[in-house]
Amino acid sequence: MALNVAVVSAERELWSGEATQVVARTTEGEIGVLSGHEPILAVLAPGESRVTALDGSVVTARVEDGFLSVQGDTVTIVAGTAELV
Amino acid sequence: MGAQLRVYRQKIRSAQTTKKITRAMELIAASRIQKALQRVAASAPYARAVTRAVSAVATHSNVSHVLTTEPENLRRAAVVVFTSDRGLAGAFNANVLRASEELTALLTSQGKEVVHYVVGRRGISYFNFRKRTPERTWTGDTDTPGFETAREIGDEVVARFVQSTDEGGVDEIHVVYNRFVSMLTQEPEVVRLLPLEVVEGVDEPGAEIFPLYEFEPEPEQVLDALLPVYIQSRIFNALLQSAASKQAATQKAMKAASDNADKLIRDYTRLANNARQAEITQQISEIVGGADALGSAK
Numbered sequence: 001m002a003l004n005v006a007v008v009s010a011e012r013e014l015w016s017g018e019a020t021q022v023v024a025r026t027t028e029g030e031i032g033v034l035s036g037h038e039p040i041l042a043v044l045a046p047g048e049s050r051v052t053a054l055d056g057s058v059v060t061a062r063v064e065d066g067f068l069s070v071q072g073d074t075v076t077i078v079a080g081t082a083e084l085v
Numbered sequence: 086m087g088a089q090l091r092v093y094r095q096k097i098r099s100a101q102t103t104k105k106i107t108r109a110m111e112l113i114a115a116s117r118i119q120k121a122l123q124r125v126a127a128s129a130p131y132a133r134a135v136t137r138a139v140s141a142v143a144t145h146s147n148v149s150h151v152l153t154t155e156p157e158n159l160r161r162a163a164v165v166v167f168t169s170d171r172g173l174a175g176a177f178n179a180n181v182l183r184a185s186e187e188l189t190a191l192l193t194s195q196g197k198e199v200v201h202y203v204v205g206r207r208g209i210s211y212f213n214f215r216k217r218t219p220e221r222t223w224t225g226d227t228d229t230p231g232f233e234t235a236r237e238i239g240d241e242v243v244a245r246f247v248q249s250t251d252e253g254g255v256d257e258i259h260v261v262y263n264r265f266v267s268m269l270t271q272e273p274e275v276v277r278l279l280p281l282e283v284v285e286g287v288d289e290p291g292a293e294i295f296p297l298y299e300f301e302p303e304p305e306q307v308l309d310a311l312l313p314v315y316i317q318s319r320i321f322n323a324l325l326q327s328a329a330s331k332q333a334a335t336q337k338a339m340k341a342a343s344d345n346a347d348k349l350i351r352d353y354t355r356l357a358n359n360a361r362q363a364e365i366t367q368q369i370s371e372i373v374g375g376a377d378a379l380g381s382a383k
Contacts, residue, residue, distance in 0.1 A: 006130065010235070011124070027301075031301070040299040040300070041307055071298075
């Protein structure tokens, strides 16, 4: 099953769609999320988050601050300031 | 041409020029409302995500956090007032300033000392005129507010909140802004941001049940990181709402001004016609009178 991913910054939604995998850098280290992951709320460290979309393309977002929330198969990367690379 | 007529014509011209200006401002405001509303809508996913996360942490962990616990006695409150940089927006600024005065009076009557933070030049001049000094002010960014401003304001008030009351910190944070209800209505809204009012034990039908989250690092740290973000997002929303309301209020005020100019032009045209007719009548009676005098002199 695919993940439902949204990357949002304070000003707008940067990207949303279905993906197979999300890799984000939290304050504790890198975390990879696949379908069926347990619900988690993690604080992000400045760095890059990668989303592998269903078609295999990789979306990279540079995130300044924020958090990652996983609930069911919904993944949200929430950042005050972020931009797609 | 008679002096009277000339005066009326001048007034008509002046009203026409004013109308051109107010009409242009009306159209500009109308086109900016759409942009401002789009920005409000674009920031909604962020606000939703942040609010959900805060509720998730607050309901699923028994953390007593400094930002959520209510101190025993509240001694000092901060009020953040969102006004605009420019006027010509009808009662926009007056409304929000009145609401903030009412809030200030209420808080003072509860024995709290009130400190003000002001956004927008109109609010600042209001305070200056009354010889009151706001704690800190922000200007220049009220038309198209950026998130950076929201972050600055958020960081400032949260820092002040975390400070102990004896060292000049505040126990409560309120915001007062114009909420965009519709193109025609903008309502001043007073909201207490901190301490957070976590509603517990209310299970609304259809409300979403949060799963047991895993927190990384610890719930405390997540809440530490999350709450300032939440405050920033609420302040950003207030800024955006206020900006959209300002444009709507400007449009309404300028429409009223244009209509008023129309009425003036019509009234003065009537008077000018009257004056012209009176002039003609007088000239005729002078000619007739002159001819009569010549005729009877023979």
